[in-house]
Amino acid sequence: xQVNTDTILKEFAQAFEGHAPTVLARAPxxxxxxxxxxxxxxxxxxxxxxxxxxxxxxxxxxxxRLRAQSTLFNETVAWPLEELGxxxxxxxxxxxxxxxxxxxxxxxxxxxxxxxxxxxLPIGGGVSSSAALEVGTAKALLALTEAFVDPVQLALLCRxxxxxxxxxxxxIMDQFASLLTHEGAALxxxxxxxxxxxxxxxxxxxxxxVMDTQVKHSIGGSEYPVRQKQCLAGVEFFxxxxxxxxxxxxxxxxxxxxxxxxxxxxxxxxCRHVVTExxxxxxxxxxxxxGAFHEFGQLMTDSHRSLRDDYKVSCxxxxxLVELACDIGGVYGARMTGGGFGGCxxxxxxxxxxxxxxxxxxxxxxxxxxxxxxxxxxRAAAGAEALHL
Ligand code: GLA
Numbered sequence: 001x002q003v004n005t006d007t008i009l010k011e012f013a014q015a016f017e018g019h020a021p022t023v024l025a026r027a028p029x030x031x032x033x034x035x036x037x038x039x040x041x042x043x044x045x046x047x048x049x050x051x052x053x054x055x056x057x058x059x060x061x062x063x064x065r066l067r068a069q070s071t072l073f074n075e076t077v078a079w080p081l082e083e084l085g086x087x088x089x090x091x092x093x094x095x096x097x098x099x100x101x102x103x104x105x106x107x108x109x110x111x112x113x114x115x116x117x118x119x120x121l122p123i124g125g126g127v128s129s130s131a132a133l134e135v136g137t138a139k140a141l142l143a144l145t146e147a148f149v150d151p152v153q154l155a156l157l158c159r160x161x162x163x164x165x166x167x168x169x170x171x172i173m174d175q176f177a178s179l180l181t182h183e184g185a186a187l188x189x190x191x192x193x194x195x196x197x198x199x200x201x202x203x204x205x206x207x208x209x210v211m212d213t214q215v216k217h218s219i220g221g222s223e224y225p226v227r228q229k230q231c232l233a234g235v236e237f238f239x240x241x242x243x244x245x246x247x248x249x250x251x252x253x254x255x256x257x258x259x260x261x262x263x264x265x266x267x268x269x270x271c272r273h274v275v276t277e278x279x280x281x282x283x284x285x286x287x288x289x290x291g292a293f294h295e296f297g298q299l300m301t302d303s304h305r306s307l308r309d310d311y312k313v314s315c316x317x318x319x320x321l322v323e324l325a326c327d328i329g330g331v332y333g334a335r336m337t338g339g340g341f342g343g344c345x346x347x348x349x350x351x352x353x354x355x356x357x358x359x360x361x362x363x364x365x366x367x368x369x370x371x372x373x374x375x376x377x378x379r380a381a382a383g384a385e386a387l388h389l
Contacts, residue, residue: 036336040191138154172191238271
């Protein structure tokens with residue numbers, strides 16, 4: 001669904017007794033081009049913001065209450081700001097409540113507010129709707145009080161909201177991707193130093209095609225925390241030989257080759273993914289700077305195989321989409337994006353091949369699986385912003 005401002009104004013008036021919003025925040029979803037499951041290992045990621053977003057329209061209230069309505073769930077929630085409490089029901093509201101709570105803990109003096117949330121992003125669809133909801137809420141609440149929080153700090157606060165209020169032990173990629181991206185650029189983020197660079201990403205004659213399996217995933221209750229533990233076991237192992245190892249970021253392919261034989265095979269495979277994936281992001285960034293899209297695409301496909309075989313976070317639907325895409329002339333490369341176990345795959349595709357890819361998905365994938373894949377293109381859009389209306 002693509003939303004427009006008129007619809008948002010109309011829905012706001014319906015939800016909140018005819019009032020008009022004074023602020024409109026937009027927070028995009030993301031697709032990660034490469035660098036998966038590296039963020040919580042203090043490695044590198046390379047996401048873009050999508051051209052689909054969550055919108056949060058807001059107006060101040062003078063009674064210190066925070067009310068929020070989600071048009072997707074057609075539900076309204078309300079709390080006094082002073083008594084936000086902890087996580088509760090409904091689940092979507094925890095992202096809103098958690099973000100407000102983290103801003104207040106950081107010392108921001110929030111005012112009461114009415115918030116209308118309108119989403120173009122599928123929930124649990126692997127394009128980071130939760131980070132977008134946190135970031136959109138934060139941007140809207142800050143704009144209402146004209147408060148400023150440094151964007152890196154803000155991304156960390158939003159991530160903390162997700163940890164504490166949504167029981168999701170995510171890394172930092174998604175909130176950074178929604179907040180710190182630029183139009184026409186990918187965000188090369190070093191998740192250890194939190195330094196970042198914007199690499200031009202507007203491939204001429206090619207596009208990112210998103211292929212949504214519509215298989216829902218949730219990272220809190222999934223294998224995600226299990227992978228985090230396996231990575232920590234890897235760090236413990238390497239630290240016995242080298243006390244300077246603090247995260248898998250500090251392990252390289254030579255160290256891995258030397259010691260893999262003495263490690264638990266599952267832990268060794270998980271480490272192999274993270275170590276090679278970090279190297280692929282560095283390599284892919286150089287390829288991007290050089291405009292070498294064939295090389296970039298090959299690295300995307302290698303990344304998928306590593307996620308499938310070593311990290312084991314793919315699923316039959318994602319594998320089928322990636323294999324199918326790689327068979328089509330004009331596709332540079334393809335991979336799952338995000339946490340895995342469902343959600344989306346992406347492909348970097350020459351414009352002339354997009355139709356062939358879409359047709360192949362219809363005829364081959366949609367017949368094989370229960371749900372048809374949703375296929376659309378996206379481009380590197382701007383990061384989150386808030387407008388005064
Ligand atoms: C989810 C998490 C991110 C990141 C990815 C995997 O999207 O929210 O922090 O770990 O999975 O790269």
